[in-house]
Every structure is written in C-alpha cells, then in structure tokens.
Amino acid sequence: MTKKALVIFSGGQDSTTCLLQAINEYGSEHVEAITFVYGQRHDIELRQAEWIAKDLAIKQHVLDISSLGQITNNALMDKDQTINQGDNNHYPNTFVDGRNALFILMAAIYAKSQQISDIILGVCETDFSGYPDCRDIFIKSMNVSINLAMDYTFNLKTPLMYLTKAETWALADQLGYLDYIRQHTHTCYYGVKGGCGKCPSCLLRDKGLQAYLSCK
C-alpha cells in the first residue's frame, strides 16, 4: 500500500516547507493538508493556506474548532490585546493553551478515518517562541497518547524540530521553493500582507532569512 501523509497546514513558512517536503517524499497525490479555523486574529493566513493548497493541487480539509475561543483567552485570538514576547517567568501572550495538542488530536482523528498514519507538523524547538507544545518531548508524549486513545499506529513527524530558521530557509531552497515561500506564505502576528517587519514572528523569520542568504 502506498504511504500517505497528512500535513497540519497553516499557510505559514514552517508548515508550507513541511508540505513541500511531503510532496517531494510521498508524491502530491498521496499528501493531504488539514487547516484549522480556531478564531485567529486575521483570516489572511487562512486565505493564504487555501491559495497554496489549491496552487499545489493538494486536497485540503478546513476544520472549524473556534469553540476554543470560549474556553481560553490570548493575544493571538483577541485583537484587543497587545502582543508581547513574555520574559523568563511568562510565556508570550500569543501562546494558545492546548493549541498544538488540539491540532494533533483532530488531525489524528481525521487521519484514521482516511487510513493515514503519517502526520507531519512544522513545530520546532530551536528558534522557537518558547511555547511548551513545540517541544519534542511533548510531541513524543502526544504520539503515545493518540496511539493509545484510538488503538492505531500514528507516526508524528516533525522535520523542522531541530533546525534553525536559517536551516528551514535552506530546506526550502533545496526543494526549489525559496522564492515561493518568501512570496506566498504568511507569518505576521498582525496580519500585514508581506509582514509588518516588527512583530516577534516577522523578526524571527527575517533574521533567519538574512542568516541563510548571507551564508549561501
């Protein structure tokens, strides 16, 4: 049986790089994407995700889990909050409690219904924002939990886990998609098309790109 993969896909740099790598590895007809509507501040990333999935001819499932907004509060889902980066004692206020766990769980439920085992996501603990649900130890624990919950052998794959942002740009370049990702992916916390250049997310992305381009 041909292996299939499901990519958790937001339309940002990291998940788009994962999607392109999956297409390279599995073939585009064996790759699906799942995108979550969870009450993001901006729908620009959803529109970009839909545009990219269509452009790459990938079957995309968009799932609304915005009831999350009823039970938790944070700056990524609330336009009235100013974004801050946190400090040694606090997470950034863009941290959405349980978000990656929920993405993984919903993706796994869908994957099982499609007889898919491999689930790919673009989390990274190297140049990360300090979120606990981006760490490898969480991903491995969650992998065990979903396997036990559904008596099914899921394989969570995180190809970017130990890459720096510069190395993620290098991977995009190796895949032949450096300019594509620069132009078509969305990362900015403030929803500015092309990036505001100032928010933590834009700064991380730009710094990585400059580091890669200067060593190329």
Add this chain to the structure above:
Amino acid sequence: MTKKALVIFSGGQDSTTCLLQAINEYGSEHVEAITFVYGQRHDIELRQAEWIAKDLAIKQHVLDISSLGQITNNALMDKDQTINQGDNNHYPNTFVDGRNALFILMAAIYAKSQQISDIILGVCETDFSGYPDCRDIFIKSMNVSINLAMDYTFNLKTPLMYLTKAETWALADQLGYLDYIRQHTHTCYYGVKGGCGKCPSCLLRDKGLQAYLSCK
C-alpha cells in the same frame, strides 16, 4: 488555596456518580462541570445533564465540539447506523475515535483558564465497552501530554477506573444517591427515557444494578 475540581459530565450514571463524589469531597461551591455537545444521536442526555447540574447547583459549562462529526463516523453520532457490540477483532461501532482524548483536552484548557488542576472523569476499564480510551494507561499517558502541552500540573482523577458496575452502584448508595441516579441519569444508546433495557449500555447498567441489589 481551596482545591477545586472540574468534572467531565455527560448526565450518565458514571459521570453523575463522579460529580456527586466530587461534591462530597470538594464541596459544591468548589466543583464545576463541563459537558460536551459532540453530535450525540439524542439530546436527552444533554437535557438530563443540564437538569442535574441545575438541581445540584453546580456551575456547568456546555461546549460545542460537534465539528468532530466532520472528521469521523460512528453509530453513536449517526442515527442511520444500527448499534452493534463488536467482537474480538472489532470495536463496537459506538466507539467515537478520539472522544475521550478530546474531552480531556478541552476540559484541561478550560480548567487552566479557571486555575483548576483536578479533572475528574468517569471512565472505567473493568466492566467497560472495550473502548481503548477508557483504559488507565491511556489516561496516564494523556495526563503527561496535557501537562507538557500547557506546562501546568493537571491531575486526572478516575475514581471508577477499577470498579465493577455493581461497585459503582454501591458508591452511589454510600453517597446517598442510589435512587437519584436510578431516576435521573441517562445511559441508553437509543435515547429512550428510563432506558430501552436492550442496548449494550442499558444491559450493562441493569446487570450491575441487579448484582448490587442482590448482595446488599
């Protein structure tokens, strides 16, 4: 600080017994209930859950997660399917992939927002329906996963895990609520008020009750 608890509450025998035990242990003003709308065949159990929470003066949060119906299919959510009990090679078709994992995760996200650590649920691996997400090993794994995901010390408590149905009836009796649970909780897969007396869920409940009453 006074300990608080959140009970995952469906309005059935098991979760109602857990709710009553929690009220006994924490005091009713320190107990909250969370109930999920996930596309159940019948809304009778939701109505019962709301009635009981009100009757016991417990703060109840009802959360709609029915987007689950877009990604999985089973007899508990689809009225057109006949319920069967499965066999050695198959789970009953009432098994909802990922349901308990989703309940636990959403409950945990809500609990953290309320500074609650203890989350109580009525799963049981003794007289159970064969569902993998009722097993102790899954609960313990999921406990680790949510703690890692949110960097918070949740304590998942499953007081019924190793009780038989007869022992769960005995617990209700000790708490002074045997008749209350007989009269007011809903368990039947077919949504018959008072129980159809024939579905796997009614049979398990009735058998346990008869076993308890005959030894009393």
